[in-house]
Amino acid sequence: MTRSEADALLALRLGIDRAGRTPIATQIAEQLTSRIASGVLVAGNRLPSTSDVADHLEVNVHTVRAAYAQLAADGVIAMQRGSRALVLGFDANAARTSRTGIPTFTIGVMVPHFSDYYAEFLQAVAQSAEVEGWLPIICQTRQYEAGTVARYVDQMASRGVDGLIALHFETPDDAETTAALAMAADHLPLVFVDSAPLEFGHQIMVDRVAGALEATKHLLDHGHRRVAFISTPIGWSSRSQLRQGYLQALEEAGLEPDVELEIAAGDMSLDAGAKAASSLMLLDNPPEAIFCAGDILALGALQHLQDMRVSVPEDVSVMGYGELPFSSLAGPPLSSSRLPARELGELAVANLRDAIDGRSRTHIAPIQTSLVARRSCGCR
């Protein structure tokens, strides 16, 4: 064994339990599967030789050969005469098949990122899961970045989670992420919450059109006629749904939409909100009110307006969407639409329970948001 081979073997950090009830070959195969699922070993890597592993773990070489044979049968490695075994990559379907039927009482929960916005939802999921005796594994997917989702799905599958909940999956245009989730849905019960409409998994929808309609109408009721819309990024399903509500409110008020007043945020951040507000205020005929498709965008807009010494709501009204816990503390307190996060969390677990039991969910009406009027829109 060369120095680098020895280092590679040590880096795998394998261990065995001689007194355990799981056969040692299976222990070794499971650990190597987990290393492949998590990306520590990737396609094209070579496994250490069976004799090196046997020496390292002080087990019989036949035991290690049996482990490698299991991995080859699972399709995660290829045995090659005269060479060390080749890693082919993790196959979630094969892995799932090899465990079918044994519940682990763990579930996966995917959110775009960790934030207060998701705290209430995650808390409700954790509490409902507790009642079921499920341990939730919470993953922040970096806004459903394809590689991150694929790796988490593999890791969950390799640990045999009983099902998955995904909140705010928003980018169905991202074929790679959608494909990873569709593949997961083939072998795992999957519940989407307030996400893009998809043709697989259970769906818990939020009535975004009605929420945007109510928010825009509220700004119009304050007497504003030039109401701008800062939307979620292009390609997001929430963009077209919220836009539909916005346009409907204008139509009901007998107003022509002005394309100048619609602007898509580059991403969901304070900076993107500030930048969009800046573009709107530089128009020859700036808006009297701005409806923002997310509180984070609205808070960014507020900050920019404050920096530019534009008074809110005196000079321009601002309305958010999807209330953040701290929106009430902004200067001025931000008006927004509240997502019933607790209810969504409880419904997500109830739906996953049904999906795991193989029941299809009886139709659920879309969940409604509720307007919370504070000072930024002109109320109080």
Add this chain to the structure above:
Amino acid sequence: MTRSEADALLALRLGIDRAGRTPIATQIAEQLTSRIASGVLVAGNRLPSTSDVADHLEVNVHTVRAAYAQLAADGVIAMQRGSRALVLGFDANAARTSRTGIPTFTIGVMVPHFSDYYAEFLQAVAQSAEVEGWLPIICQTRQYEAGTVARYVDQMASRGVDGLIALHFETPDDAETTAALAMAADHLPLVFVDSAPLEFGHQIMVDRVAGALEATKHLLDHGHRRVAFISTPIGWSSRSQLRQGYLQALEEAGLEPDVELEIAAGDMSLDAGAKAASSLMLLDNPPEAIFCAGDILALGALQHLQDMRVSVPEDVSVMGYGELPFSSLAGPPLSSSRLPARELGELAVANLRDAIDGRSRTHIAPIQTSLVARRSCGCR
């Protein structure tokens, strides 16, 4: 089998994989262990009879008896002639012993609750864990409530996590939680981050005394002489540490501490901050400045002062501690001390790596916070 016995059996939701590599008796024993660890089955419950389980799963009754014998050997159930087996409860030490040596490449991460305050830390932990090929299981412990901590520790042990990270464990006076963590530390590598000093586990400390000293000095440098202190709740280690820094700053400025100006928050919430600020402002001689031992307390104080039409910083200056992402958006923007959350997350994983490998950590100097001066203290 009576109707209620049948219901109880179904509620266990057991399953088996006939083609699996794990012996079926072990599959059954593992699932029952998991149900006991998660509290679905508690001490004093009776297991279904072996013949009922055998009928339900369509396996030989001897297989189920073997599963029960494994559980009895693990000490989680007691077999009683003529009665159904009695659940004794989960023994994390026994469970751990039965798995010693097989890494699962999963780690547990405990935080007081889900919030933006922890988002950056959790993100750093997740990213560093990814490099190690570890899947983090994140648990919100309801502010380290004893029952919640004990159940999570059991659930983690039953799933064989390789180690645990605990952030902001703050209530060493709570003997029950401390005992649950001490028991976990007996069989699991454990890393505490910015927590109460304990005699077990690895510790990553934050220099709270220096942070409070700097914050209080900053308020004194603005010319204030009556500086109040809203501390974390009584019994929290952060209370005495931050208080030490506060008192040191007064002493260095040649000021006598005034007991009227010190007040302990009832908990860490906006309401508690508002209530404490209200008490302070009702004093015959109210403070000129308030140092709050947490941004959530400071934001609550700001809200109360705004409601009472007390101008910040004109009438009274406010300073937080442990910056929240949205503190910069408060009205007025909140001055605070920033915790290097990313660095703490990376250090936590590096420390856990060392703890798992059985290395003791070379001494780490306490991590320093940095003052972020905004408008609420009188800057700008």
